[in-house]
Amino acid sequence: MHARNERRDRAEAALLGALVADAAALGLHWLYDPVRIASLQGPIVFRTPDAADFEGAAGVFVHAGKRAGELSHYGAALRTALQAVGAKGGDLAEAQARFAAAFGAGGWWVGYIDKPTRGTLANLAAGRLDPSGVEDDQIPGFARLPALVCRPGGAADAVQLAAAVAMTSTGAAARDWALAGARILAAALIGASPAEAVAAGETGAPEAVAQGLARARAAGPDPVAFAGEVGRACPMSMSVPVSAHILLHARSFAEAAEMNIRAGGDSCGRAILIGAVEGAIHGLGGAGVPAPWLMKLTDGATLAAEVAGVIGED
Secondary structure, eight states, X not given: OOHHHHHHHHHHHHHHHHHHHHHHHGGGTTBOOHHHHHHOOXXXXXXXXOGGGGTTSSBOOOOTTOXXXXXXXXXXXXXXXXXXXXXXXXXXXXXXXXXXXXXXXXXXXXXXXOHHHHHHHHHHHTTOOTTOOEEOOBTXXXXXXXXXXXXXXXXXXXXXXXXXXXXXXXXXXXXHHHHHHHHHHXXXXXXXXXXXXXXHHHTTOOHHHHHHHHHHHHSOSOHXXXXXXXXXXSBHHHHHHHHHHHHHHOSSHHHHHHXXXXXOSSHHHHHHHHHHHXXXXXXXXXXXXXXXXXXXXXXXXXXXXXXXHHHOOO
């Protein structure tokens, strides 16, 4: 296969993988009790959100009314970036406009909105554009980056990636952890193994990030136990190491997606990095993104077209 087409195929699987993994985790997102998750009857992937699953357990239920196959707000943020990159490449103003059009009043997103999204919308409305984000170190700072990293030629410019992070999330922690995630994905897109990709995330990273990823490499194989040690919550200092740990131990996309859900907590947030890297490494079908899971995505045909708008033609 021609190298250019090979990278395109990896990029396609990465973007679809991020969306699929996010939707797969929606039903049990922010259920922090792995014992409860393990006790549930029925599938844990593409589970319709149900408040009963959260009753009496540590967690917060925010996706009432959502159905299996829908995206979380993280997947929706990635979708706004796909639309922006497809329309005008890496143009930050376009990304801000698409974000506001989705999450603002009358936008197509209907559902939970987190702190950085609320703060970004307020800044955009007030004309505070450089940066438009708020001090925050959670996954929204990374969630849109796969669209930039996966476009033809990638986004090797750390300055541009940092500006994309700051669109919603300012501060050194958000920048440093998000750029590490971007390096992990970029390595997977050119054929790196999971271990090589995680090592790429450590390369040139500040000490706290490098130590967090090294901790993931040194830990035992149980992602539930590792998440219990590092934390299951939304900060990238927790979610990126847990994601890296799952990438290092999963043998397939489906296994990684299930490990992520069973680890509990911010599973949808972690799903963006996990799904993208697993898709890049394993592709579509086989050990990669399961075809039946792709079929479960709500509005999947439109999402696939938006992915194609980012990665270009064969």
